[in-house]
Amino acid sequence: MGKKSTNEMSFLDHLEDLRWHLIRITVAVLVCATVAFIFSGFIFEHIIFAPKRMDFPTYKWLCQASQFLGINDTTFCATEFPFKIQSRQMAGQFSADIWTSIYSGFVIAFPYVIYQFWSFISPGLHINERRHSRGFIIITSFLFFVGVLFGYYVVSPLSINFLANYSVSIEVSNEFDLSSWVSTIRSSCLASGFVFELPIIIYFLTKIGLVTPQIMKKYRKFALVLVLILSAIITPPDLASQIIVAIPILILYQVSIYISKVVIRNQNKKQKAHV
Template identity: 65%
Template sequence: MVKKKTKKNPDEMSFLDHLEDLRWHLLRATLAILVGGGVAFAMKDFIFNDIIFGPKSAKFWTYEMLCNISKFFKLEDSFCFTELPFRIQSRTVSGQFSAHIWTSITAGFIISFPYVMYQFWAFVAPGLKSSERNNARWFIFITSFLFFIGVLFGYYVITPLSINFLGSYSVSEEVFNDFDLSSYIGLVRASVLASGLIFELPVIMYFLTKIGLVTPEFLKKNRKYALVFILIISALITPPDIASQVIVAIPVLILYEISIFISKIVIRKQRKKEKQRQT
């Protein structure tokens, strides 16, 4: 008769035991990504025609919205067009197959993100207090919510702004834009994932405050430096025009202010607990 394997006490686990535990969590997270990637691989037409190449179409939701806004305010119709002046082609033998594989894996990571966060929390939770472990559901929900909001922002704002600017940019009428498939998908992937990770800023600040590396006073004092850093990040992930950088910088600045508020709450709770211990 095989004995049922019991969960070891974290205080009694050796370094190798922790590594073994980490290995199983990483394997489960990887398996979830592969399963999600397999689903995306099977949905090739929807993933590529509707999602990946969606921002290439003049009928894309963002372009139509910006076109209506520009007409309403009687501005230049820079987002009112019938076709973007570029083509996408694959110039390597395995280009389309490789794009299919890596796009499916990226989609699998996005789909399985909540489960990946759950595995991360399941690894660190045994070392936390019972009151902190009870916040697992909120941690998974908040991190997933912020990530998905960031992904949508990257897809519906950063990606179309970048594609519209770079796809219509020309140094001469003699040059026609023929973008390689991997370059185009790389732009979409980088915009979406970078935005998703940037939107995790409040969660990151929460943990940095918990371990004492960040305080509300520090965040307020360095707000001007944070603004410069945010503008640099916005310039890196958007086209080199002021309007696009401002559009991206605004939500990140809002997230920074939210981070200050969260940091205040964490510090307030910590001070309250210290007072309770002293009395």
């Protein structure tokens, strides 16, 4: 039997359809997580622990920028960080390896996750809406990966540099737990990845009538405050880091206003065409 059309499907049919999409997503993430677990040595050595070394690209760029501005006494130009990473729990390293593999699997499988999500909601859209949204998976995945890279190369090193060099007394030495280190890298990357999905979120909110360009412009000042608060949450509490993180978010907000305008304009054209 062929698959029922959206109009013929009952609520239970929709739940059954959703269940199979979730099963496919879970299997894809687990497969990618297994691959990540096999290459976990490479992931930890060249990705997770890379921001711990001063030859990390971000530190080099910031060191050069500081020297260009005449700031020679900066932690970005140090030879090494004054801390060690330790595992204080019996299963600490194993747990870190497993969870890192799972989150890595999710990041790797993200385009397929979005594809499954889109496959579930697209039957409820009009033919024209499906045609105009063919690039949804590509654009969503692109924004997510750009956000993850931004979190890895900007948010993570700024946070690590600040927190690693912060000291209340010379009597206290920094010995970070492995789980705390991995959590810092993971949260920075995933939070930035989801923040960069703002244009996609605004697109759908505009489609269903909850957001308009006028509303976004009216509350731009409040959005600026929220962006600064968000920047303060995901970055260390120094002004320079917050500004560096806030700039791309503000650009995304402005792009979202333009996207909202395009959606409204297309909707108005359709209404005029049917009159």
